[in-house]
Amino acid sequence: MSPAEQLKRQAAARAVDLVRSGMKLGLGTGSTAKHFVELLAERVKEGLEVVGVPTSEQTRALAETLGVPLATLDEQPVLDLTVDGADEIGPGLALVKGGGGALLREKIVATASAQMVVIADESKHVATLGTFPLPIEVVDFGVTSIRxxxxxxxxxxxxxxxxxxxxxxxxxxxxxxxxxxILDAAFGVIPDPGLLAARLAEVAGVVEHGLFIGLASRAILAGASGVTVLDRA
Structure with a gap:
């Protein structure tokens, strides 16, 4: 396992410690969330009783293979905790997500959860969002006009x-x-994520965008010096 993957797994392991038997969990998508699902599956084999709602078909397939009990969001519309990765984590735990293409389901699941915890290596923690291109999910009609x-x-x-x-x-x-x-917007710098989110929400044809604002309550970041936990003020 590469050093980068080891850091992701360390963050995921700390998040698994937050899980209690009986919880209904949102299962994120991406390379870091994959570690969480794998570690969660180990706890399930040891007797932990949980139900997961996957945020993508990729995560669904992984969880099913590993034996994690699953449900749909219609079957479990209220979740205790969602654990997911992020492409960038900015001030106030505002996030850029969607590098894996699952931003719509990820945001729906996060919104249905009492708590969202983000796991990542410390390189994802940035002073200003925007270096990672912002994913914007759009319909396939009139893409040039929507752009x-x-x-x-x-x-x-x-x-x-x-x-x-x-x-x-x-x-x-x-x-x-x-x-x-998905249209990936290479803005470089997003000076006001809240304002941009509001403007994008007004565009006809935009289904969802990758700005997650006010959703994450905690970030678990793994680095060379250990694991750091950040809570939203």
Missing amino acids: RSIEKAGKAAGCHGLLTLRRGPDGHVFVTDQGHL
Whole structure:
């Protein structure tokens, strides 16, 4: 396991310690969340009783393979805890998420949870959001027009940068689990995440964006000097 993966696993292990028997859990998506699901599965084999709601088909397949009991959000509409990764963690635990393409389901599950805990290596903790391109999920009708509207909304929030239609490793257009497309906005700096979120929400054709504001209550960051826990004030 690489040093970077070891750090992710350390953060995930600390998050597993928060889980209690009987909890209903949101299971995140991505390389760090994968470690959480794997470690959770070990506890389940030891007798821990939980039910997980996965945020992607990828996570669903992993959890099923490892024997973690699952439910849909319709079956369990209120969750105790969601544990997920993040592409960036900024001031006030504002997040950029969606690098794995699951931002819509991730935000729905996080919103349904009493608590959201973010796990990551310390490199994801930044002073200002925006270095990681902001994923914006859009419908597949009129993408060129939607892109222009997003650019206008970004400028109104002080953000400027190139929007790129996401493609998979095979070169084909990336399609989310919900059948949508993703535009990645390379803004570089997002001076006011709340303002940008509000402007993007007004754009017709935008299904969801990767700014998670006021959702994470705790971040668990692993680094060379150990694990640090940050709580939202």
